[in-house]
Amino acid sequence: MNSSSNERAVEWPPPSSGVGQPLLVVDGVGKSFTEGPTPIRALQTVSLQVQPGEIVCLLGPSGSGKSTLLRIVGGLIRPDRGRVWFDGQPVQEPHPSMGFIFQSTNLMPWRTVLDNVLLPVEVQKGRVEARDREQAQELLALVGLDGFSHLYPRQLSGGMAQRVVLARTLLHGARLLLMDEPFGALDALTRERMNLELLRIHRLQAKTILMVTHSIAEAVFLADRVLVMSERPGRIVAQLPVDLPRPRTIDMMAGEAFGRLTLQVRRYIGEVGELD
Numbered sequence: 001m002n003s004s005s006n007e008r009a010v011e012w013p014p015p016s017s018g019v020g021q022p023l024l025v026v027d028g029v030g031k032s033f034t035e036g037p038t039p040i041r042a043l044q045t046v047s048l049q050v051q052p053g054e055i056v057c058l059l060g061p062s063g064s065g066k067s068t069l070l071r072i073v074g075g076l077i078r079p080d081r082g083r084v085w086f087d088g089q090p091v092q093e094p095h096p097s098m099g100f101i102f103q104s105t106n107l108m109p110w111r112t113v114l115d116n117v118l119l120p121v122e123v124q125k126g127r128v129e130a131r132d133r134e135q136a137q138e139l140l141a142l143v144g145l146d147g148f149s150h151l152y153p154r155q156l157s158g159g160m161a162q163r164v165v166l167a168r169t170l171l172h173g174a175r176l177l178l179m180d181e182p183f184g185a186l187d188a189l190t191r192e193r194m195n196l197e198l199l200r201i202h203r204l205q206a207k208t209i210l211m212v213t214h215s216i217a218e219a220v221f222l223a224d225r226v227l228v229m230s231e232r233p234g235r236i237v238a239q240l241p242v243d244l245p246r247p248r249t250i251d252m253m254a255g256e257a258f259g260r261l262t263l264q265v266r267r268y269i270g271e272v273g274e275l276d
């Protein structure tokens with residue numbers, strides 16, 4: 001990506017990537033934090049586009065502004081410059097069709113699994129209808145939690161809790177999932193299983209996903225494209241299309257193509273520093 005194309009004026013429609021109308025456009029976004037004694041320049045100038053149904057993974061050294069970028073995309077914080085467009089509309093605040101999934105699950109400990117899934121509906125509509133309950137139960141089954149709806153968060157494993165969050169986000173009707181290290185706290189086997197689950201749900205529900213991860217293998221396994229960010233102030237320094245066929249299988253991780261792609265990403269990261 002060259003910086004001159006990153007610094008052009010922000011207009012809709014943005015230049016197309018040539019594939020079709022993007023669902024998400026990040027155009028020349030920059031951000032500094034000025035609250036502390038010394039201003040911190042978190043993001044330099046970031047531009048990217050995500051097509052409907054695409055899975056894009058963001059990798060980069062610690063502190064390179066990945067979470068900041070995700071929060072700007074989700075309308076949780078405002079950039080100093082540049083714009084974000086979602087489905088053709090400028091993003092100024094959290095959009096109901098975007099869902100966040102973080103490493104910490106933020107489940108309400110006093111509510112059951114089902115009631116946690118229903119919480120955003122309850123907040124939004126002020127009440128929960130039978131149809132919402134039905135749909136929540138269907139989504140719990142979809143994420144592999146059939147029969148667990150009456151449990152409380154303390155009775156769940158980390159993977160199960162993340163599945164509840166996934167069901168909650170899907171019930172909310174999110175089309176774009178913004179995922180910030182969602183499986184970072186899970187053990188390796190559970191993480192692998194969650195990756196497969198996510199891909200299965202992505203296939204069934206045609207979601208678009210922008211995910212921050214610290215794992216090169218996870219990024220390559222999940223993504224259609226991997227974006228690599230520089231050290232702070234973050235900018236995108238490399239992008240790698242992942243041409244592995246779908247559906248992806250664990251066996252692919254032992255294959256030559258997977259090895260080649262992860263090595264390529266590792267080289268890009270080697271040029272900008274270490275991941276953590």
Ligand SMILES: Nc1ncnc2c1ncn2[C@@H]1O[C@H](COP(=O)(O)OP(=O)(O)OP(=O)(O)O)[C@@H](O)[C@H]1O
Nearest residue numbers: 033035040042061062063064065066067068069232
């Ligand atoms: N609210 C804030 N106020 C001040 N500085 C902030 C704030 N949020 C983030 N930063 C700073 O901005 C920089 C980028 O932070 P960010 O969390 O986006 O990086 P990251 O790439 O997601 O890091 P990590 O991989 O470690 O999670 C860091 O130096 C961080 O200290």
